Amino acid sequence: MEKFTDVFRALSDKTRLRILQILISVKKELCICEIMDSLQLAQYNVSKHIRELKIAGLVKEHKEGRFVFYSIVEPKNTFHKNILQTLKVIPKNNEDIKRLKKRLVLRINGKIVVSCITNRRKCR
Amino acid sequence: MEKFTDVFRALSDKTRLRILQILISVKKELCICEIMDSLQLAQYNVSKHIRELKIAGLVKEHKEGRFVFYSIVEPKNTFHKNILQTLKVIPKNNEDIKRLKKRLVLRINGKIVVSCITNRRKCR
């Protein structure tokens, strides 16, 4: 049962929901820089929240050089499928999506070429 | 967005999930006594957790004399429907269901006639 409460706990934070929402809407792998620029959050914050989403089994990572890309885990059981379905129904934060799109334009041939725009010390 | 995180937070506790599960499986209104006897929890604990489920909009109440009956709120939007669907997929705690059935047998014509069996001071 704890396994289930842990997933719900992971979803009970606004920042984590925002992270999941941009990952769901973009249907791509995103690196921490891109997430922090999209959500205007400090790097350590994105990193810590992503960690919890990973532990909950909702997000997976894929290392590539010094970048780490994160994406939604494809659901493997009914519970997980239902959770993702539920997340898709939650209205998205339009500002986040707008900034995400702006940020993604900066990729060249799918490669990250622009470093963190957001000052890592000042964003909340 | 807080509205959604609040629902997930309500679901992030084992006791609250157990309460929801017996309410879902029994498809009936249950009073606090019956819940505390089914889950073997202290009265104040059931009462407090039910309160949070009510605030989250997952459970509703119906007063009848000195009894208060609780039941699952029929979902009114897609998010809520998905949440209930998700809850139904979680494996139930068989012990809880067993004790619930035993407890329900004690009703006579649907009326509660047996008071709390569980000592309200000793159950955790």
Next chain:
DNA sequence: TGCTTATATGCCCATCTGTGCATATTATAC
């Protein structure tokens, strides 16, 4: 090797959360 960039993590602190206990509230019966 040394520098820079991307990400992770340990520590501190304020706040929140669940439990236990005691007590309050409400309704019913005598």
Next chain:
DNA sequence: GTATAATATGCACAGATGGGCATATAAGCA
């Protein structure tokens, strides 16, 4: 009214949680 049963709630406390900050780790590059 008084006693009793069902439920709610305020308080205290221990443990968890999130944010901020500093720093660690790791990889690429000069």
